[in-house]
Amino acid sequence: MDYDTRYWLASDMAKTKFQYNADTLLELTKKQIGKSPVHFVTDGLPAYMKSSKKVFGKKTNHIRHIHLKGDMNNNKMERLNGEIRDHEKVFRGSKKFDTPLIDGMKAYYNYTKKHGGLKGKTPAEEAMIKVDVKNKWITLIQNASLYKENSI
Numbered sequence: 001m002d003y004d005t006r007y008w009l010a011s012d013m014a015k016t017k018f019q020y021n022a023d024t025l026l027e028l029t030k031k032q033i034g035k036s037p038v039h040f041v042t043d044g045l046p047a048y049m050k051s052s053k054k055v056f057g058k059k060t061n062h063i064r065h066i067h068l069k070g071d072m073n074n075n076k077m078e079r080l081n082g083e084i085r086d087h088e089k090v091f092r093g094s095k096k097f098d099t100p101l102i103d104g105m106k107a108y109y110n111y112t113k114k115h116g117g118l119k120g121k122t123p124a125e126e127a128m129i130k131v132d133v134k135n136k137w138i139t140l141i142q143n144a145s146l147y148k149e150n151s152i
Helices: 023-033 046-056 075-090 101-111 136-151
Strands: 039-042 061-064
Touching: 023 046, 039 046, 046 061, 075 101, 101 136
Parallel strands: 039 061
Antiparallel strands: none
């Protein structure tokens, strides 16, 4: 997640965090933003330290922060993780590795959900990604179906 805009950049599902290899998640993130981030703030999961060096390189400042207070924390990301876990409990099929539910949640979170912390804007609006229509869901679905048709 981008800290300033709260834009959800990438996601990856793991069977367990104890044997998790974060390379795929960080490669997806790097591909999404087109470069390595300047700062990368995470919790204390050791997988991030190893993968950060491998995928982002030495120029990215990886900050392991396991405290709730302070100027560099991952509270916004942990809040999103809480939302995902809340949905995971009630959405059938959300624990499957090939589930489309996570991508749907990401689209909703980035393009239609207005955030109080962003003064009523969506993360996409805060990131200056425009979707100029009345019904953003329909437009996103139509655009996704066009993309899928063209990539088959």
